[in-house]
Amino acid sequence: xxxxxxxxxxxxxxxxxxxxxxxxxxxxxxxxxxxxxxxxxxxxxxxxxxxxxxxxxxxxxxxxxxxxxxxxxxxxxxxxxxxxxxxxxxxxxxxxxxxxxxxxxxxxxxxxxxxxxxxxxxxxxxxxxxxxxxxxxxxxxxxxxxxxxxxxxxxxxxxxxxxxxxxxxxxxxxxxxxxxxxxxxxxxxxxxxxxxxxxxxxxxxxxxxxxxxxxxxxxxxxxxxxxxxxxxxxxxxxxxxxxxxxxxxxxxxxxxxxxxxxxxxxxxxxxxxxxxxxxxxxxxxxxxxxxxxxxxxxxxxxxxxxxxxxxxxxxxxxxxxxxxxxxxxxxxxxxxxxxxxxxxxxxxxxxxxxxxxxxxxxxxxxxxxxxxxxxxxxxxxxxxxxxxxxxxxxxxxxxxxxxxx
Amino acid sequence: xxxxxxxxxxxxxxxxxxxxxxxxxxxxxxxxxxxxxxxxxxxxxxxxxxxxxxxxxxxxxxxxxxxxxxxxxxxxxxxxxxxxxxxxxxxxxxxxxxxxxxxxxxxxxxxxxxxxxxxxxxxxxxxxxxxxxxxxxxxxxxxxxxxxxxxxxxxxxxxxxxxxxxxxxxxxxxxxxxxxxxxxxxxxxxxxxxxxxxxxxxxxxxxxxxxxxxxxxxxxxxxxxxxxxxxxxxxxxxxxxxxxxxxxxxxxxxxxxxxxxxxxxxxxxxxxxxxxxxxxxxxxxxxxxxxxxxxxxxxxxxxxxxxxxxxxxxxxxxxxxxxxxxxxxxxxxxxxxxxxxxxxxxxxxxxxxxxxxxxx
Numbered sequence: 145x146x147x148x149x150x151x152x153x154x155x156x157x158x159x160x161x162x163x164x165x166x167x168x169x170x171x172x173x174x175x176x177x178x179x180x181x182x183x184x185x186x187x188x189x190x191x192x193x194x195x196x197x198x199x200x201x202x203x204x205x206x207x208x209x210x211x212x213x214x215x216x217x218x219x220x221x222x223x224x225x226x227x228x229x230x231x232x233x234x235x236x237x238x239x240x241x242x243x244x245x246x247x248x249x250x251x252x253x254x255x256x257x258x259x260x261x262x263x264x265x266x267x268x269x270x271x272x273x274x275x276x277x278x279x280x281x282x283x284x285x286x287x288x289x290x291x292x293x294x295x296x297x298x299x300x301x302x303x304x305x306x307x308x309x310x311x312x313x314x315x316x317x318x319x320x321x322x323x324x325x326x327x328x329x330x331x332x333x334x335x336x337x338x339x340x341x342x343x344x345x346x347x348x349x350x351x352x353x354x355x356x357x358x359x360x361x362x363x364x365x366x367x368x369x370x371x372x373x374x375x376x377x378x379x380x381x382x383x384x385x386x387x388x389x390x391x392x393x394x395x396x397x398x399x400x401x402x403x404x405x406x407x408x409x410x411x412x413x414x415x416x417x418x419x420x421x422x423x424x425x426x427x428x429x430x431x432x433x434x435x436x437x438x439x440x441x442x443x444x445x446x447x448x449x450x451x452x453x454x455x456x457x458x459x460x461x462x463x464x465x466x467x468x469x470x471x472x473x474x475x476x477x478x479x480x481x482x483x484x485x486x487x488x489x490x491x492x493x494x495x496x497x498x499x500x501x502x503x504x505x506x507x508x509x510x511x512x513x514x515x516x517x518x519x520x521x522x523x524x525x526x527x528x529x530x531x532x533x534x535x536x537x538x539x540x541x542x543x544x545x546x547x548x549x
Numbered sequence: 550x551x552x553x554x555x556x557x558x559x560x561x562x563x564x565x566x567x568x569x570x571x572x573x574x575x576x577x578x579x580x581x582x583x584x585x586x587x588x589x590x591x592x593x594x595x596x597x598x599x600x601x602x603x604x605x606x607x608x609x610x611x612x613x614x615x616x617x618x619x620x621x622x623x624x625x626x627x628x629x630x631x632x633x634x635x636x637x638x639x640x641x642x643x644x645x646x647x648x649x650x651x652x653x654x655x656x657x658x659x660x661x662x663x664x665x666x667x668x669x670x671x672x673x674x675x676x677x678x679x680x681x682x683x684x685x686x687x688x689x690x691x692x693x694x695x696x697x698x699x700x701x702x703x704x705x706x707x708x709x710x711x712x713x714x715x716x717x718x719x720x721x722x723x724x725x726x727x728x729x730x731x732x733x734x735x736x737x738x739x740x741x742x743x744x745x746x747x748x749x750x751x752x753x754x755x756x757x758x759x760x761x762x763x764x765x766x767x768x769x770x771x772x773x774x775x776x777x778x779x780x781x782x783x784x785x786x787x788x789x790x791x792x793x794x795x796x797x798x799x800x801x802x803x804x805x806x807x808x809x810x811x812x813x814x815x816x817x818x819x820x821x822x823x824x825x826x827x828x829x830x831x832x833x834x835x836x837x838x839x840x841x842x843x844x845x846x847x848x849x850x851x852x853x854x855x856x857x858x859x860x861x862x863x864x865x866x867x868x869x870x871x872x873x874x875x876x877x878x879x880x881x882x883x884x885x886x887x888x889x890x891x892x893x894x895x896x897x898x899x900x901x902x903x904x905x906x907x908x909x
Contacts, residue, residue: 453810453813455631455812457815513639514810524798524801527798528798534791535795
C-alpha cells in the first residue's frame, strides 16, 4: 500500500521533473535511493551523463519502469560502449585510453566472466558503481594508495578465493615489502602496487619468462646487467621468475649484504660455500660490508664534527658521492662478476677514507680552537685582574684623581 | 739626556697643541666626572655596544677581502672564508656573534636609559639619536643576514620583504626598492650588500658621532631618586675608563667563547626554486613582531591583518620615540611610575613574544 502511494506521488511529481529517475529515486531509502544520492559526486554525473545512459528508459517520461538492473556479466561491455569509443572519449580527454575493454577480455577476470562466472571481478568491483571518482582522486578505490586495499578485498578473502585455489597471503606479504614502504610510508605514487606488475584491466599473473621484463620496466639497469650475466640462462630454465628466485615476489624486502652470505642467504640456496660461486658471494658480502661500515664510520665522524659547529659541508658532499658507490656496487651484484663488483667498492672506500680524514681533521681543529680559546680566556682574565689592580692602586692613593664623595 | 727629554716632549706637545687645540679636549676629559650610585653599572652598556660595533667594523673589513656579492659566488666565497682562509671561520663567527651581542647590548642600554630616566631634558636628542642607532643596528642585522646566500637567509628575507609590501600606499614600491625586482634575487643581494657595507655604516658613523657628542655635552645622567645632594662621583679618565676597559675585555671573553664554541653554520646554498623549509623564522630580535603578525588573523573586520599589525607597530614605535616628551608633566617632573610601567610592559612583551616565536 505504501509502495503504491509512493509510486503515485512519484508519478505526479515526475510530470514536471526534468530527470524523473533521480527525482524519484532520491525520495527512496536503501539500495533504491543511494544511487541517486551519490551520483552527484560521480565523474559521469559531473560530465552530464544520467541514469538512462546505462540503465535505459526515458527520464522525461513519468511512467514507472520495470526492473532495469544490469547483469554483472554485461557490465564490462556496457562500460565499453563509451570507454572504447575514441571519438566519444576524445570529448572529455584529449588523450583518451580506449583499450581497457580489450585488455579486460585478456585478463583472468575477463575470461572467467566470459565463461559465466559472475563472481569474477568486473569494472564496478574496482571503480565503484554510482559514485565513481577519477583515478587521480585520493578517495578513489583505484588511486595508487588505495589500490592494494581494493585488490585485497577479494584476494585476501579466503572463502572467495577457495574455489579458484589461489592463496590469500599476497596482500600481507606485499605490506612487508619495500614497494609498500615506498608507497605507503613515503607516499611515492610511482612505487609499484598490484597493477604495476600484474596490469590493471588486463590483470594476470606474470609468466615465468616475463618476470625479468616486468621488474625491468622499473629496474632497467638491473635487468640489463642480469640479462648479460651467467645466471640468466640458468634462471630461465627454472620454474620461478628470475628476479623472484632471490628477491621473492610480493614480499620484496630491502636487499642487504646478508642476501649474499650466510645460512639464510639467497646465494647459498644454489652455491655451496666452498665452490667458486660461494666464494665469490662471500667476497662480495665482505667487500660490501667493508664499504658500508666505512661509510657509517665517516658519517658518524662528520656528524660529530658538525655537532661542534665545524664546517664539513664539502666532506658531506663527497660522502654522498661515496654512498652512490655503494648503490652502484649493489647494482653491480647483478653482473655476478667479482671484478665488476669491486670497481665501485674500491672507489667508495677511497672516498670514505677521504671523508673520514676530513672528519678527523675537523675534530683536531675543534680541539685546537678550544685550546686557543682557553689561552685567550686566561689572557683576558689576567688583563682584567691587572686592570682591577691598577684601579685599586689608583684609588688607594688619595693624591691621585679618583672617587670623590 | 734626562734633562733634554722633558723639554723635547714639551715641544712636541706644544706643537700639537698649537695645531689642534688638543689641550681643551684633554682638559675636558680630565674634568669629566661620572656619578656613582647603585645603578652605575648600567652606564657601561653604551660603551660595550660601541666596542662591539668597532669589532663589527674590523671583522667586516676583513670579510670584505674575500666576500663576493653575487648569487653564484656569495655562498661559495663564505664557504671559502670558513674552510680555506686562515682564521676565516673565527672572523665570520666573531662578526655574526658580535652583531647579535651588539643588538642585545643596545637593547639593554635602551632599557637602562628608560628605567634610570636618563632621557629627561635636556637629553631628548640623545635619546632620539640612540633610538635611531638601534634601528640602524636592526637594519644591519636584516641586510647582513642575506649575504651568505643560504636557504634560511633567503627565505627569511623573502618573508621580511613581503612584510614591507603590506605598508600602506608605498608598500609595493618599498618591497621592489628593497628587492630590486619582483622577488628576492641577485639584485636583492647586491642591494643588501650595498646597504650593509656602504649606506648603513656611513649613516651610523655620523649618527654615532652625534650621539657621543651629545653624551659628552650633557654628561652622565643620575636617576631622579639619587637627588642633587649626591656628589659621589669618579673621574672619567682614568677611573671610569679603566672600568669600561674591564667591561670590554669581559665582553671580548664572552664573544670569543661563543664564536669558538658555537661557530656560525653556513647551511645549504639558497635555491629560489626549492620550497621554503619548515619552521622558517627570522633572527631573534625580529621574533616578537614576527610572532605577533602570525597571531593576527589575515582579516580583522574589513582591514588586512598584516597591515593592521604594521600600523600598530608603527604607532608603538612613534609613541616610544616620543617618550621624553610625554614622560614629564608641565613642571618638568618625570612620571616615574608611568614610564617604568611602560618600560616593563614593553620588555615583558618583547621577552614573551620572542620566546613564543622561538618555541612555536
